[in-house]
Amino acid sequence: MDMQMYRGHAVVAALVLLTTVTAASPTGYWGYLCDGGNYSAPSKYQQNLEQLSATLPEAVASSPSLFHTQAVGSSQDRAYALARCRGDTEADDCKRCLTQAFKDARAVCTFRKGISIYYDTCSLWFAEKIKIHLGDLQSVLRADGPPIPTQCKAFQNDASTLIADVARKASDSSQRHATGEKGCDERACNYTLYTLADCLPGISAAQCQVCLEDLTSTPGLSGRQMGERKATLLCSYRLEPYQFFRDTKGGHTNKTLWIVVVIAGGAVLLAIALLLWWWFLAKHPSAIDSFNKITTNWQGKTIALFLDYDGTLAPKVDNPDEAYMSSE
Incomplete structure (x- = not known):
């Protein structure tokens, strides 16, 4: 599935989003939507899904943007999939x-x-048809967390301001990903809110902005809980009274960078060690090398060699002129 399929769509000022409220799942997902017709088992479509499930997770994980699309099968039984990670x-x-x-x-x-x-x-979408249109997206919404204290009159304003600010930063970011926090330390009301907003990598800043603005402009489930999250296929945001994201400047924490740093550091240390060893050998020639030099220069003389305990010539006989006793 080509990235151009959603880049080319016009940005619509008003989006119509169908919202599905979901509860938490013991397996980890917090929301889902079923769509399309049914397939039978066994079938070609099922085989195509199996192939997608075997290859797409690795493709996404190895992508610098943590995003990938893929299509498998012929036109009649083709399965399209789109997946991304935060x-x-x-x-x-x-x-x-x-x-x-x-x-x-x-x-x-x-x-x-x-x-x-x-x-x-992460999030995953698959279907038998390509259907990514800004005006037809369905959203999922979930509110949870502790209740909003009744004395915290400024909570809703703080939350709305923070979400809007982070959403704007996400649309302006080249990675379409941003985080932020906002605290209240009043005597009767003390909390810190954390927010993350992101869009599908590759969509335009304008599309990201419209998607997030519409997503964040509609109220939450009840306005009684401090945690809330909402998502569509193209964008999402999350608000919590605790930090749930990593402190990274650019988003994806790339292990490859650390590997490069370690290898480069090791190479530098190895080079330093080799230079020190070369310097040591230059300053402390071996006894054999010095002996060969002395015997070559002083043929026919009686030579007294003084060796240190490490097997090198003593400093007093480094000069061949001093390394003999007599000419007899």
Whole structure:
């Protein structure tokens, strides 16, 4: 599935989003939507999904943007899939999340050809048709966490301001990912709110902005809980009274960078060690080398060699002129 399929869509100022309220799952997903018709088992479509589940998690985890699209099969039975991981997710965690997502998707929407499923660190969508249009996106919403203290009159304003600010930063970011926090330390009301907002890598800043603005402009479930999250296929945000994301400047924490640093550091240390060894040999020639030099220069003379305990010539006989006793 080409990235151009959603880059070319016009940005619509007003989006119509159908919202599904979901509860937490013991397996990790927090929301899902079933869509499309049914497929039978066994079938070619099922085989195509199996192939996607075997290859897509690794493809996403190895992508610098933690995002990948893939299509498998002929036109009649083709299965399209799109998957991504949150920008601060490690590659191993990303792969593990998406592998589980394929399993859960076929369990909660058994034999359905289309599904989108959402986790803390990843999301997965697959279907028999390409259907990514800003005006037709469905969203999932979940509110949880501790209740908002009645004395915290400024909570709703603080939350709305923080979400809007982080959403704007995400749309302006080249990685379409941003985090932020805002605290209140008043005597009667003390809390710190944390927010993360992101969009599908590759979409335009304008599309990201419109998607997040619409997503964040509608109120939450009840306005009575401090935690809230909402997502569509193209964008999502999350608000919690605790830090749930990693402190990274650019999003994805790349293990490859650390590997390069370690290898480069090791090479530098090795070079230093070799230079020190060369310097030591230059300053302390071996007894054999010095002996050969002395015997060559002083043929026919009686020579007294003075060796230190380390097997090198003593400093007093470094000069061949001093390394003999007599000419007899």
